[in-house]
Amino acid sequence: MELFGNAKVVRLRSHHEKYLLAEEDQDMVSQDRNGSSKRAKWTVEFIPSSSSSPTQIRFKSCYNSYLTASSIPFLLGMTGKKVLQTRPRNLDSSVEWEPIREGFQVKLKTRYGNFLRANGGVPPWRNSVTHDVPHRSATQDWVLWDVDVVGICDHGVEESAMGSDSCSLSERPSHLEKLESSDLFIYSPPKDDGRTIYYHIADNYGDTDDSGEAVSFIFKGSGVEELTQKLEEEAGVEDIIVCTRSPLNGNLYPLRLHLPPNNAIMHVILVKSSSK
Secondary structure, three states: OOOOOOEEEEEEEEOOOOEEEEOOOOOEEEEEOOOOOHHHOEEEEEEOOOOOOOOEEEEEOOOOOEEEEEEEEOOOOOOOEEEEEEOOOOOOHHHOEEEEEEOOEEEEEOOOOOEEEEOOOOOOOOOOEEEEOOOOHHHHHHHOEEEEEEEEOOOOOHHHHHOOOHHHHHHOOHHHHHOOOOOOOOOOOOOOOOEEEEEEEOOOOOOOOOOOOOEEEEEOOOEHHHHHHHHHHHHOOOOEEEEEEOOOOOOEEEOOOEOOOOOOOEEEEEEEOOOO
């Protein structure tokens, strides 16, 4: 219970710096960088339990649907299951999440041992949300979430923060955005804006399909090794060499020493170490 303190409304931010979002179809959930959307705000419902039992929480979207760990495979043959918005007639364990603190972040565990996971990589994985147990070291952080508290359980402000309809969250008092209380789970300090990284994945011969749109993300590190690790997480691949293409002859050259200064935008090619 102490992890979320007096939280009434929260935003959940993934390892990819994207927010858990309730899709407008009122069925699916995804990730998006627009944390100001009302669809990124989730009402917290604490489930009564004994002092010896782990805390269980429900998250309700602005459509009054619950964040649900379904039994539907995200892709056939893969271990991840879909996370949906549902309105079950009876609130069962599929809408219950156990918060497990990891430093200044939290894991959200289902009753069956899976964790809410923000996926990265290429479509259809990119921006998807599943519940799963990460087996690769490169994806361990995908089940970690930052909690931004945007409304608290206070009899004087709860009604004005929530309104008569949970979809009116954007009209909450502005001072709630600046709450910094030891009763809340986490204070999110301002972060460096970082640089935009665009990347293509090369085939086994080092060739790329430049006709397709490059995938991009925000990188806030400063070293080549750190960038390589982040690209492995984002693309869902391992053992890669990060390269840039020479504007003079079109050849690929590995990044070795430093990144360009001043957070300059970068275009890189991911080449597997085993490529010919």
